[in-house]
Amino acid sequence: MSRVSRPLRGLVRTFLLMDLRAQHYSQATGVGAGALIPPLYWVIGQFLTLSALTTAALFGRVDADFFAAANLGVLALGVFSAMVVEFHEAALDPADASVLAWRPIPRRIYALARMTNVGVYVGGMILLQTIFPAIVGAAQRDVGMGWLPLYALAALAVGGTAAALVVLLHALRPLSRALDDLRTGFAWVQIVGIMVVFYGGQLMLRNGTGSLEWFAAHPPAWFSLMPTTPLGGAIASASRGGPGLGLVAAALGVGVLTVGVATAQLGRAWADLGRLGSDTARTVGGRLAGTLGSGWIGALTGSRGQAAGLWLFRTALLRDSELRSRSLPALGTGAAAAALGVLTDQFADPFVAGASADVVLPLAAIVLLAAASPSLLYNTLFSRDHAAAWRLRAAPSPAELAEGVRKGVALLVLLPATLAVGLAAQVAWRAPLHAAGFALGTWLVVSLCSKVAAANVFTDVPLSRPAARGGALGPIAVLTAGIGAVASTIVGLLWLARGTPALLGAAVGALVIADVIAGRMARHRMARILGRRS
Amino acid sequence: MTQAQLVALLRTPRGLAWLVLLTLVGAVGLALFMAMNLPFFEGTRKLVYGEPTGRTVLLAQQLQRGEIDAVPGHQAQALVQYYLADDPALGDRSWMPPVLAAVIPDALADEVERALLAGTPEQVEDALALCASASLQAARPALERARARAGRRGDDDLSARIDGALAALTTPRDTP
Numbered sequence: 001m002s003r004v005s006r007p008l009r010g011l012v013r014t015f016l017l018m019d020l021r022a023q024h025y026s027q028a029t030g031v032g033a034g035a036l037i038p039p040l041y042w043v044i045g046q047f048l049t050l051s052a053l054t055t056a057a058l059f060g061r062v063d064a065d066f067f068a069a070a071n072l073g074v075l076a077l078g079v080f081s082a083m084v085v086e087f088h089e090a091a092l093d094p095a096d097a098s099v100l101a102w103r104p105i106p107r108r109i110y111a112l113a114r115m116t117n118v119g120v121y122v123g124g125m126i127l128l129q130t131i132f133p134a135i136v137g138a139a140q141r142d143v144g145m146g147w148l149p150l151y152a153l154a155a156l157a158v159g160g161t162a163a164a165l166v167v168l169l170h171a172l173r174p175l176s177r178a179l180d181d182l183r184t185g186f187a188w189v190q191i192v193g194i195m196v197v198f199y200g201g202q203l204m205l206r207n208g209t210g211s212l213e214w215f216a217a218h219p220p221a222w223f224s225l226m227p228t229t230p231l232g233g234a235i236a237s238a239s240r241g242g243p244g245l246g247l248v249a250a251a252l253g254v255g256v257l258t259v260g261v262a263t264a265q266l267g268r269a270w271a272d273l274g275r276l277g278s279d280t281a282r283t284v285g286g287r288l289a290g291t292l293g294s295g296w297i298g299a300l301t302g303s304r305g306q307a308a309g310l311w312l313f314r315t316a317l318l319r320d321s322e323l324r325s326r327s328l329p330a331l332g333t334g335a336a337a338a339a340l341g342v343l344t345d346q347f348a349d350p351f352v353a354g355a356s357a358d359v360v361l362p363l364a365a366i367v368l369l370a371a372a373s374p375s376l377l378y379n380t381l382f383s384r385d386h387a388a389a390w391r392l393r394a395a396p397s398p399a400e401l402a403e404g405v406r407k408g409v410a411l412l413v414l415l416p417a418t419l420a421v422g423l424a425a426q427v428a429w430r431a432p433l434h435a436a437g438f439a440l441g442t443w444l445v446v447s448l449c450s451k452v453a454a455a456n457v458f459t460d461v462p463l464s465r466p467a468a469r470g471g472a473l474g475p476i477a478v479l480t481a482g483i484g485a486v487a488s489t490i491v492g493l494l495w496l497a498r499g500t501p502a503l504l505g506a507a508v509g510a511l512v513i514a515d516v517i518a519g520r521m522a523r524h525r526m527a528r529i530l531g532r533r534s
Numbered sequence: 535m536t537q538a539q540l541v542a543l544l545r546t547p548r549g550l551a552w553l554v555l556l557t558l559v560g561a562v563g564l565a566l567f568m569a570m571n572l573p574f575f576e577g578t579r580k581l582v583y584g585e586p587t588g589r590t591v592l593l594a595q596q597l598q599r600g601e602i603d604a605v606p607g608h609q610a611q612a613l614v615q616y617y618l619a620d621d622p623a624l625g626d627r628s629w630m631p632p633v634l635a636a637v638i639p640d641a642l643a644d645e646v647e648r649a650l651l652a653g654t655p656e657q658v659e660d661a662l663a664l665c666a667s668a669s670l671q672a673a674r675p676a677l678e679r680a681r682a683r684a685g686r687r688g689d690d691d692l693s694a695r696i697d698g699a700l701a702a703l704t705t706p707r708d709t710p
Binding site for chain 2: 017036044052055056059060061063064128131132135136140142209210213217240
């Protein structure tokens with residue numbers, strides 16, 4: 001007995017202690033590794049807040065079946081998102097293999113320890129999101145004495161099923177990769193949920209049109225199709241002594257079954273890990289991104305160093321979901337301006353429109369796209385594989401690498417975004433020549449600004465720093481503001497010159513010359529700084 | 535316990551476990567407090583009818599004079615809310631129920647149900663009176679749903695009043 005229980009107890013204790021200080025939610029909670037209160041505690045607070053706000057918004061306003069269905073839906077979403085964010089370490093950590101694989105730990109003991117760890121974790125999440133609806137819901141006028149135990153059992157079934165589904169989805173490799181990509185997004189589910197319930201709830205309650213009560217009384221078809229909807233009705237009905245007990249029992253059965261299958265799947269996954277080892281698993285799982293010999297990379301770059309930089313950036317962008325989630329949101333404001341303009345018919349053609357407010361959004365889209373370049377470039381300094389950056393520092397010319405990364409950002413991120421803005425212009429104006437001119441002007445401004453930004457951002461070798469959580473924009477705030485001001489001035493001058501072809505031609509010519517000069521200055525500055533550093 | 539001791543405690547797993555436990559106890563306390571204050575939450579239900587626009591007032595006047603026999607769909611709800619608004623400055627609107635029931639029965643039934651779902655007790659009373667005075671047959675399904683809801687909630691008083699409104703719909707009105 002002790003041969004089994006001792007490693008089990010040791011593993012469970014270690015896993016639980018590690019979870020207490022886990023940092024997976026540090027970005028969404030804004031809490032660093034050194035903080036007194038760890039991110040996990042704030043996640044607990046977020047779950048409680050979301051559940052309390054949902055309960056408060058629905059209590060005394062809607063029927064008990066909608067109350068139960070909505071709260072169970074929020075619970076399922078919360079558990080699912082938390083499992084996606086935490087799954088690797090809470091249920092199956094590939095890094096375990098390098099530490100534990102050579103020890104005589106039977107596969108079933110490891111699986112049991114991991115499932116216990118996940119069980120404590122999921123049980124905690126279910127408890128956090130059950131306290132308010134179970135206790136407060138029991139005071140509703142249309143429920144009976146059985147509400148609290150029935151709701152608690154249903155919450156256990158829904159939460160267990162959601163958690164087990166994530167384990168099973170991870171068993172399918174393509175889905176596993178997709179979940180990895182969505183990980184950072186899912187970390188924000190609670191925050192977004194709290195904002196939606198807090199602000200949306202206020203809007204609904206204050207407008208005095210009874211839209212919340214109307215929605216609950218006449219839910220749309222998609223709400224009726226959710227599995228939690230009939231379950232909510234069954235809880236409310238069974239609590240009053242009516243039918244529904246069978247459905248709650250069936251939900252529990254489904255929960256037990258999926259958790260059982262997930263446990264077996266974890267055991268098999270552990271056996272695979274034991275064979276592969278963590279590093280092998282990582283390499284096999286990563287995406288291949290072509291090679292340095294690719295023809296197009298050589299054509300776009302002036303040297304082998306630049307080609308290496310561009311290839312490295314492209315590979316990092318494809319493989320590193322954190323790099324994508326840190327960088328790409330910078331394009332969001334420009335995209336939002338363009339989308340808002342097109343959708344609300346405020347995206348007027350600046351070549352023909354007068355001094356109308358409708359040209360503000362297309363011009364703003366250019367400025368916002370240009371102002372995104374400092375953030376995009378700055379984030380290429382960070383990488384989850386930063387420990388290998390000594391190889392880059394030892395390169396013949398780190399400055400050429402940086403120039404390659406800059407070209408990567410410009411050609412693989414900013415150029416497609418510019419083309420998308422041009423496409424939006426074509427959709428709005430139905431004038432291909434004007435849209436092409438608009439896209440060309442956008443690209444000239446964006447390219448110039450990205451070169452100015454690169455000269456100031458690359459104070460270190462790209463991909464060489466550990467990800468700085470919560471500090472992605474702080475050090476470049478002034479630079480971003482400056483780039484925005486420069487871009488605004490250039491766009492304003494281009495707009496003033498639009499009516500006179502000669503003047504517009506001269507302005508475009510000046511922009512091209514400025515672009516070439518800025519490129520040379522940026523390379524010179526990077527060579528000076530990075531040469532000294534390395 | 536000094537601040538330094540508290541900080542030292544929070545840096546240990548035991549301290550964090552205590553913090554989580556205290557949070558859970560606080561959450562249970564708050565949940566119990568909310569549960570004991572159901573009347574407060576129910577009291578926050580209230581429909582707010584905004585100031586009628588000039589277009590709505592004009593439409594109502596035209597309806598009263600019998601100049602139109604159809605109302606644009608987007609104006610129907612505003613017209614019903616014009617009738618339901620608790621504002622004496624809007625003048626006598628007692629002529630409206632039968633006219634609205636004839637011209638926009640579905641919009642009227644929807645607003646009746648909205649009041650039954652989300653209105654104050656006074657607004658619910660007004661809605662029931664409207665059904666009876668307008669002999670609004672289109673509101674029968676909404677009234678039946680409200681009757682079932684009131685039954686589930688054990689609200690005998692409201693059940694009786696809804697039964698009264700349903701009975702008024704069943705009974706043929708005396709023709710003048």
